[in-house]
Amino acid sequence: MNIAILDTQTFGDVDLSLFDRFGQVAHYQTTSAIQLVSRLQQVEVVITNKVVLDANTLAQAPQLKLICVAATGSNNIDLSAAEQLGITVCNVAGYSTASVVQHTFTLLGNLLGNQHRYIQDCRAGLWQQSQMFCRLDYAITELAGKQFMIYGYGSLGQAVAKVASAFGANVVISERKGASVVREGRVAFYDALAQADIVSLHCPLTTESRDLLSHAEFQRMKPSAVLINTARGGIVNEQALADALGDNTIAAAGVDVLSQEPASTDNPLVNYQGDNLLLTPHIAWASQESIKRLLEQIALNIDSFIAGNARNRIV
Structure with a gap:
């Protein structure tokens, strides 16, 4: 053969x-x-x-x-x-379930704790200049008690929900966007979005899910909300996300996937310079x-x- x-x-x-x-x-x-x-x-x-x-x-x-x-x-x-x-x-x-789940919480943990910024400061020698034993330049928040919205409740979404619950988060399973009937145990999409502290995407890219989150959806989210996308790039409108991060419509985002891969040089997320975005090159699956x-x-x-x-x- x-x-x-x-x-x-x-x-x-x-x-x-x-x-x-x-x-x-x-x-x-x-x-x-x-x-x-x-x-x-x-x-x-x-x-x-x-x-x-x-x-x-x-x-x-x-x-x-x-x-x-x-x-x-x-x-x-x-x-x-x-x-x-x-x-x-x-x-x-x-x-790749275990690998994607791990990466999801790696991105989230870094953003909630601002660890990436603290690490940069340590490399720049700022800890040595501190007048006390620690530095508290950036806010650190816990996952415990947060409203954790999951969109896409297949095997990956369920595995993420299990870990989020173990951290003490309140898992909110979103109904499909535009669904006329809300299934038992799920919350209507826009209601889930409005109450979410964290939004984690785990659905395939389809006609239905393309641009699932764009300008209007970001406006409905909390200013303190964090978005994690380890699913597919086209699910999130990238210009809308860059705008939402830039004007603090939402607090932060961790993104592992883009609509065009390898990334194009003119992608708005590639060019975004704020500290409230973590971008990784489609590696969530790749342990x-x-x-x-x-x-x-x-x-x-x-x-x-x-x-x-x-x-x-x-x-």
Whole structure:
């Protein structure tokens, strides 16, 4: 069996030898659109994280039988074309939950405690200049007792809720924006937004969730509210968020995802200079343990396909 891994760079420096038992494996750090078709000519199985496999490309891959998406989202694959061509598509879900939860609270803890600012001051030698044992230049607030709004209550949202509760926060599960009926145990979106001290996003990017938070929504939030987005960039209008942070409509934000990745040089959040934004480069999912689980799950998907089953099958 011939296998091609199209973007090994997305896994970092990890051992990919677990795929060797399936046959001949070609490793490509990155794959451009120009290189793609030639790399798929003799391939029966392809592993891709973000390389786009559109209908035209799939039609030119005569041996391709299985696409393993090295992620949960499959928006980079033309699923209709794959189905028409008889190509199985499998993804992996749940592998990064622990990593994303940890990153969510890392961002939040830094913002609530202003730790990033204190660390900068220590590096600048300001502690040495203090007239007492500590410095209290920036406010430090606790998560305990805060209203913690979660939008997207799947496995990730539930895991975040468990940790937030352990910190003593009051978890508020938001209903979908625009929903006509509020399900039991949930709070209408705008009501949840208005009462939230922390808003944490854990939903997929869909037509419904795009620009979920924009100028109008930020105006409804508390001036002391903190936003955490480890979901998808397009869920938050980035210019609206930069404006809300700049004029103190909300207090702070921790963002791990942008609408265009890699980040564009003109992105308003990339160019924002305030201390009330922490921006990380889409790394919430990427603990070493998470990547190991991801690769192991892909290998199991291939095992299952060979055995005639369709584990984690999308198409």
